[in-house]
Structures are given as structure tokens and as C-alpha cells.
Amino acid sequence: MESGYPATGSDGDRADAASREIDALLARIPKGIDLSLDRIERLLHDLGDPQEKLPPVIHIAGTNGKGSASAFCRAMLEAAGYAVHVHTSPHLVRWHERFRIARQGAPGRFVEDATLLEAVRRAVKVNAGQTITIFELLTAVTFLLFAEHPADVAIVEVGLGGRFDATNVLAEPAVALIMPVSLDHQAYLGDRVELIAAEKAGIIKSGRPVVIARQEEDAALDVLTATAARLRAPASVYGQDFFAYEEHGRLVYQDETGLADLPMPRLAGRYQHANAAAAIRALKAAGFDLPAGALEKGLSTVVWPGRMQRLTEGRLVALAPPEAEIWLDGGHNPGAAAVAAAAMGEREERTARPLHLISGMLDTKDAPGYFAAFAGMARHVVTVRIPDNENAVDPVALATDAAEAGLSAEPRDTLDEAFAAIREASAGGPPPRILICGSLYLAGHVLAENGTPPT
Incomplete structure (x- = not known):
């Protein structure tokens, strides 16, 4: 919790x-x-x-x-x-x-x-x-x-x-x-x-x-x-x-x-x-x-929403680059990051795609430790603020944490802007693999915004 x-x-x-x-x-x-x-x-x-x-x-x-x-x-x-x-x-x-x-x-x-x-x-x-x-x-x-x-x-x-x-x-x-x-x-x-x-x-x-x-x-x-x-x-x-x-x-x-x-x-x-x-x-x-x-x-x-969940339809999915592969994971500590990174590595073994992260976290978490699991794997990180949460990390500070872990990172204000940044970065290249990660509260916000809440 x-x-x-x-x-x-x-x-x-x-x-x-x-x-x-x-x-x-x-x-x-x-x-x-x-x-x-x-x-x-x-x-x-x-x-x-x-x-x-x-x-x-x-x-x-x-x-x-x-x-x-x-x-x-x-x-x-x-x-x-x-x-x-x-x-x-x-x-x-x-x-x-x-x-x-x-x-x-x-x-x-x-x-x-x-x-x-x-x-x-x-x-x-x-x-x-x-x-x-x-x-x-x-x-x-x-x-x-x-x-x-x-x-x-x-x-x-x-x-x-x-x-x-x-x-x-x-x-x-x-x-x-x-x-x-x-x-x-x-x-x-x-x-x-x-x-x-x-x-x-x-x-x-x-x-x-x-x-x-x-x-x-x-x-x-x-x-x-x-x-x-x-x-x-x-x-x-x-x-x-x-x-x-x-x-x-x-x-x-x-x-x-x-x-x-x-x-x-x-x-x-x-x-x-x-x-x-x-x-x-x-x-x-x-x-x-x-x-x-x-x-x-x-x-x-078996289904378990928000934990390495593949998103294939919805409002946010429509904002992603064409044919992008989109995953959502609410894990929020270094251990969870390690298994999420391993799962992305398994996907890479099957189909090579550049990996982009969209991440928001709480200030009670070890953000540099979380991002370290993706060093050498993630092409880029776009950080966002988790809406309506007093413990949400500012995207600029979170981007700094990602950079300290050796990742290229930039802040954006909203999920819509994050997807726009990935579309721009992916233009002319292969369809990306996108992992939205860092917090269960971010995962919940994504599912609500995407129109795909748990049932």
C-alpha cells in the first residue's frame, strides 16, 4: 500500500x-x-x-x-x-x-x-x-x-x-x-x-x-x-x-x-x-x-489491473504513436522496478522496440532507485505529476531523479503532453514500447482517463 x-x-x-x-x-x-x-x-x-x-x-x-x-x-x-x-x-x-x-x-x-x-x-x-x-x-x-x-x-x-x-x-x-x-x-x-x-x-x-x-x-x-x-x-x-x-x-x-x-x-x-x-x-x-x-x-x-497490464484501446491509447505497444504498471519501489524492467526485457527479446517511460511517483518513494532498474534499457523518460495527490513529486524534480539514474528525461504537465512528447521523439522511427509506471495512483488515474477502469 x-x-x-x-x-x-x-x-x-x-x-x-x-x-x-x-x-x-x-x-x-x-x-x-x-x-x-x-x-x-x-x-x-x-x-x-x-x-x-x-x-x-x-x-x-x-x-x-x-x-x-x-x-x-x-x-x-x-x-x-x-x-x-x-x-x-x-x-x-x-x-x-x-x-x-x-x-x-x-x-x-x-x-x-x-x-x-x-x-x-x-x-x-x-x-x-x-x-x-x-x-x-x-x-x-x-x-x-x-x-x-x-x-x-x-x-x-x-x-x-x-x-x-x-x-x-x-x-x-x-x-x-x-x-x-x-x-x-x-x-x-x-x-x-x-x-x-x-x-x-x-x-x-x-x-x-x-x-x-x-x-x-x-x-x-x-x-x-x-x-x-x-x-x-x-x-x-x-x-x-x-x-x-x-x-x-x-x-x-x-x-x-x-x-x-x-x-x-x-x-x-x-x-x-x-x-x-x-x-x-x-x-x-x-x-x-x-x-x-x-x-x-x-x-x-487471471486479470490484475494496473500491474503489467497491456492497454490496447481507450482515449490515452489513441494518443500514442501508431502501432505503439503500451503497458501500465503500478509498482513503486526498486524491487517492483526490477521485475517490470525484466518484463520489458522479455518483450524486447520477442520484438525489438525503443522503450519509453511515462512516470509519476510519490515523494515517499526511492525514485533514483526505481529508475536505476531501467538504466541502459529505456530510451527516454517523460515525467508527470500524479493529479490530486499531495504527496506527488514535481515532474521537474522527478526528471532530475531519472537523470541521476543515467536516463534521458524531461518533465511534462499532463499525460496528454507526455504522449505528445513520445510521438515527437518517435517520429520516423519504429513503433515504440511505452511503459507507464511508478505509482498505483498514477495507474488509477491512467485507467480513469483512458476509460478502462477495473471491473
Whole structure:
């Protein structure tokens, strides 16, 4: 979760009563991050402890890959006929995206406006003006919604960290899944990867299964496995207990039960192979023995907006140079930049195109560290300001950060001007590959402006 919250994302969003209600709360309730469980536990108790009335929960933490793992789990479970609740954050365009409500016999849908409005008002009334953060309030709303609508399973994504995240009131998750851990939110979680891993490890519960996805840092893996051992939590570790690799254009998943020959994930990037494997293992650890057909369908149909998403139509796409290839990624830390750069490198292996970045970031992020991943790859960077966000970096300053990382960069005021700059730079040359990147809030603004919001 990035720090700060976006303004309402679109004209359609402004028409939603629940969105207006939450936007009004932002003026009265602290927007910042204050990691603690006391406030959320008090509010949930006063609401009747809805977190204790949920279906089996898959609880997901990690610096990067949480959203992909959520999407894989949901897609495979729904392909098998399960009714699935999903909580993610932040939203891209509408607050409703944080609450996907299960439906029997059909894929889940974002919560209806009237239902969300009623739950928000109930939580606010019960809170009775006591100190609370907006994320804590909306987490309470999540548990109200999930407890009061039938489902077979709930997927709950951590907002920030793990140990003191508002979602960590879940005492006995069916499984805890910890995705790759790297540096991010150092002001809240620590400035060393092992400190951040210790915060993520806070979602591991005594005696409950934990799945540890592929970790780039041994220090992070050591903390996670040591915590699982101390809590006697049955652990499954990528690279030891389960694997995934590409063979003959297929994804091979392997664990102690054998091999599964599966289609390549629909989500772009080889790093998604390990993410998909972690999701499969988490479902198994949670007790869901899905048939091969459900795994195949889930991998083939999975979608996750704003994360290495290919844009092929819409208002902004029409502004790009003819035949340009356009990608959108909301990753905002150096680890996310590394996997995005690797994904662009994979595209380059298939079809050579000059790579241009359009980037906007928040001032809480390591911009030079982010851009360093694209040194020697990106032809040019056009920086823009993320609209309606008080933490947005000025485009001139962001262009300086990109230049410090060794990239050619120039600032522009708007996305329209950014696309115009790329059209001018690409004139007479091959169609470019454009990656819009640097922030989930920028990704949300792009989807709203492009007319392609998440569904």
C-alpha cells in the first residue's frame, strides 16, 4: 500500500454515494499510517467481532506480488466453482474495488454502492468519533461485508507490513502467504530487509500453515523460516518444497505430490511463474485440492489491473504513436522496478522496440532507485505529476531523479503532453514500447482517463 490516499478517481466515482461518504471522512479521519491493533480491535469488538465469522481466509503479505497472488488465487478458486471474497488495497479508480463480494455460481463483483454506504455508516456510527485511521475503518468495513455475505473463502491482502496491519486481527487463517520481501516503507517498517521481513512475518500464526514465496534476499528468507519454526507453523518454501519453471512454452509446477503441466500465466513477466506457484501452493496448504482444469482455467483467465497490464484501446491509447505497444504498471519501489524492467526485457527479446517511460511517483518513494532498474534499457523518460495527490513529486524534480539514474528525461504537465512528447521523439522511427509506471495512483488515474477502469 502506498502512503496517502488518492482523491476520487473519476466522474463516475463522484456519482457514487459511498465514495462521497468516504471522501468526506478523509477530511475528518487521519490519512496517515499509524501501525497498531488497539483501535481496530476495539472497533471490531463493538461491531460484534465480524472477523471471527468469516469463511476460511487466505492472508497475504509481502512487498511485491500480493495483488498478483490474490488474483491467481481468486481466478483458480472461482474456476473450481468456489464463491470468493477479495480484499485488496489501495484502489485504482473507485473505493469499491477494495471489496469484491462473492457470488455463488459466478465470479465475485465489486460491492454495490448502497451496500458499501450502509456498512461505512454503520462502522462510523459504532466508532462514535474515537481515534481511528481511514484504513482501519475500511478494514472493519471489509470484515462486516465478508461476514454478512456468504462465501466459501476470503482472500485478504495486507495493507502495510503485517504485524501491526489492521488486517492482522485474523487469529487462525487457513494459510498465511508471504510474497517477495524487499525495501519499501522504510520509515514504518525498518531500513533493512530483515527488519521488513520480521514485520511481514507477523501474519504467521502458531500452528497455522504458511507459504513463503520466492525471496531474492537470503536475509528475508531466514527471518521468515525462523519465525515459522518458532511458531511451529507448517511452512512450504519456494525452491525447497515447491517449484515452477518454463518448459516447451508451458508452466511446470512441482511439489512433493508430483508435477502439474499448466499453461503459461496470462499475467506478463517471468516473475509471475513463481507468483503463480506460490498461489497454487497456498491453495493446497489451505485445504483446497483443486482439479487440474481449474488451475489451467485460472492461469489462462487471471486479470490484475494496473500491474503489467497491456492497454490496447481507450482515449490515452489513441494518443500514442501508431502501432505503439503500451503497458501500465503500478509498482513503486526498486524491487517492483526490477521485475517490470525484466518484463520489458522479455518483450524486447520477442520484438525489438525503443522503450519509453511515462512516470509519476510519490515523494515517499526511492525514485533514483526505481529508475536505476531501467538504466541502459529505456530510451527516454517523460515525467508527470500524479493529479490530486499531495504527496506527488514535481515532474521537474522527478526528471532530475531519472537523470541521476543515467536516463534521458524531461518533465511534462499532463499525460496528454507526455504522449505528445513520445510521438515527437518517435517520429520516423519504429513503433515504440511505452511503459507507464511508478505509482498505483498514477495507474488509477491512467485507467480513469483512458476509460478502462477495473471491473
